[in-house]
Amino acid sequence: MIFSESYHRFIDELKKNTGQDPNQCYQCAKCSAGCPVVAAMDLLPHQVIRYLQLGLLGELEESRTPWICASCFTCAARCPRDLDLARLMEGVRLAVLRLREGNRLSPADLELTPEQLEKLPAQALVSSFRKYAK
Ligand code: SF4
Ligand code: SF4
Incomplete structure (x- = not known):
């Protein structure tokens, strides 16, 4: 094959x-x-x-x-x-x-307010980059 x-x-x-x-x-x-x-x-x-x-x-x-x-x-x-x-x-x-x-997610593309960033679990952010970014 x-x-x-x-x-x-x-x-x-x-x-x-x-x-x-x-x-x-x-x-x-x-x-x-x-x-x-x-x-x-x-x-x-x-x-x-x-x-x-x-x-x-x-x-x-x-x-x-x-x-x-x-x-x-x-x-x-x-x-x-x-x-x-x-x-x-x-x-x-x-x-x-x-x-x-x-590879649609890059740190430069993030549009989060400081308040949103504060509430976002760090684990969610890290796993998003793991899944969406090379
Ligand atoms: S992955 Fe599943 S099918 Fe393959 S050798 Fe292991 S137990 Fe057997
Ligand atoms: S494929 Fe393996 S790891 Fe996934 S649910 Fe079945 S037994 Fe569990």
Whole structure:
């Protein structure tokens, strides 16, 4: 199978952001069998990894699953390949946000009054930059 340049960029960034390599997964599905929120997912956790392996990024962008994931780490504890699927889900969310929104947030663009800045939780600000800025 020949993957596009954008796929390689996506996977390289995912690996860099999460420290996980989706290609280590051998699709045993133990993660999906233990996930407490699969009933609400449109792709099972092991299918998300399969889609990553196959380069089906458009389908992943449309999927509800990465947003449903509760980051409970049950899958990571069960995985015989020591893959941290919760981190991969976070990586996919991050990639999708960047894909949809671009790098639209920069400190120079912030138009907050001193009163608003005072009320804004520092954590919210930091995680916004983490999600929206490269
Ligand atoms: S438990 Fe691990 S190896 Fe098995 S399908 Fe899930 S991520 Fe892949
Ligand atoms: S971390 Fe996400 S995918 Fe893994 S078991 Fe928990 S809810 Fe399911």
